Amino acid sequence: NNYEWINLNYDLWSMDSLQDVHSNTYTFNKLQSNDAGRYKVKVTNPNLPKLTLESKTISIKVCDLKKDSLELVKLYNSTNGSSWHNKTNWLKPIQKISNWHGVYTTKEGCVRSIILDNNNLNGNIPSLELNTLDTLILSNNQLEGNIPELNTPFIKYINLRNNVLQGNFPNKLKNWTDLSGIDLGKNILQGPIPSIFGDLNNLQELKLDNNQFT
Numbered sequence: 001n002n003y004e005w006i007n008l009n010y011d012l013w014s015m016d017s018l019q020d021v022h023s024n025t026y027t028f029n030k031l032q033s034n035d036a037g038r039y040k041v042k043v044t045n046p047n048l049p050k051l052t053l054e055s056k057t058i059s060i061k062v063c064d065l066k067k068d069s070l071e072l073v074k075l076y077n078s079t080n081g082s083s084w085h086n087k088t089n090w091l092k093p094i095q096k097i098s099n100w101h102g103v104y105t106t107k108e109g110c111v112r113s114i115i116l117d118n119n120n121l122n123g124n125i126p127s128l129e130l131n132t133l134d135t136l137i138l139s140n141n142q143l144e145g146n147i148p149e150l151n152t153p154f155i156k157y158i159n160l161r162n163n164v165l166q167g168n169f170p171n172k173l174k175n176w177t178d179l180s181g182i183d184l185g186k187n188i189l190q191g192p193i194p195s196i197f198g199d200l201n202n203l204q205e206l207k208l209d210n211n212q213f214t
Contacts, residue, residue: 001024001043001044002021002045003022003023003026003041004041004043004044005019005026005039005040005041006039006042007037007038008038008039008057008175009151009153010037013034013037024041026039026041031060031062032062033062033067033129035062036060036062036131036153037131038057038058038059038177040056040057040058042054061132062132063108063109063110067129071111071130072111075125075128076090078123078125079122079123079125080122083120083122084120085120086101086102087101088100088101097109101116102116102119104135110130112132113133113136114133114135114138115135115137116138117138117139117140117159119141120142121141123143123144124145124146125143125147125148127149127150128151128152130151131151131153131154132154133152133155134155134157137159138160139160140161140162140163141162141163143160143164144165145166145167146166146167146168146170147160147165147169147170147189149170149172153175153178154178156178156180156181158182158184159181159182159183161183161184161185161186161187161207162187163186163187165184165188166188166189166190167191168191168194169189173194173197174199177201178202180204181204181205181206182203182205183207184207184211185207185211186211187211188211189208189212189213190211190212191213191214192213192214
């Protein structure tokens with residue numbers, strides 16, 4: 001049999017050239033944060049050219065403490081962190097990120113939730129890459145610009161209500177298959193509401209009120 005491994009979240013990901021295509025086990029020589037995501041494997045056999053089997057989805061999360069801290073610094077700088085109402089322990093090198101106000105971590109210490117609502121954030125939300133993040137709450141601030149292409153494949157809940165976000169939805173939306181709730185009400189988002197929302201099987205709450213959708 002031949003085994004082709006596919007990362008469903010990152011189109012540019014490719015199998016290691018040293019990987020044995022006849023093995024049903026994939027080995028990461030050095031697991032990195034950009035290896036995180038959802039995978040499937042396609043199985044073919046030259047004796048059965050019309051038959052292709054696919055595995056169930058396999059999820060991989062990678063905890064990278066250094067990368068997560070840098071992503072949080074990016075959020076702080078992009079949203080004028082010096083003017084936040086509460087920035088306790090942010091950017092203090094002796095403090096673990098789990099002690100930074102509004103940041104909650106996994107047992108390994110990587111970012112699980114960011115909750116900074118009503119905290120005077122202003123500016124643009126950066127394109128964060130946090131593969132262990134499942135909750136992002138930045139409501140009731142003064143955030144502007146477009147909703148960024150967040151590389152957060154396991155995100156479950158997003159609340160950006162009551163900001164001044166504009167434009168349309170990010171392409172990464174299709175990768176947020178764990179999403180159970182999203183609140184984007186009271187912004188100035190425009191354009192059509194994408195049909196991809198209908199394909200997010202775990203979605204239970206969708207709030208898009210008070211925008212400028214067509």
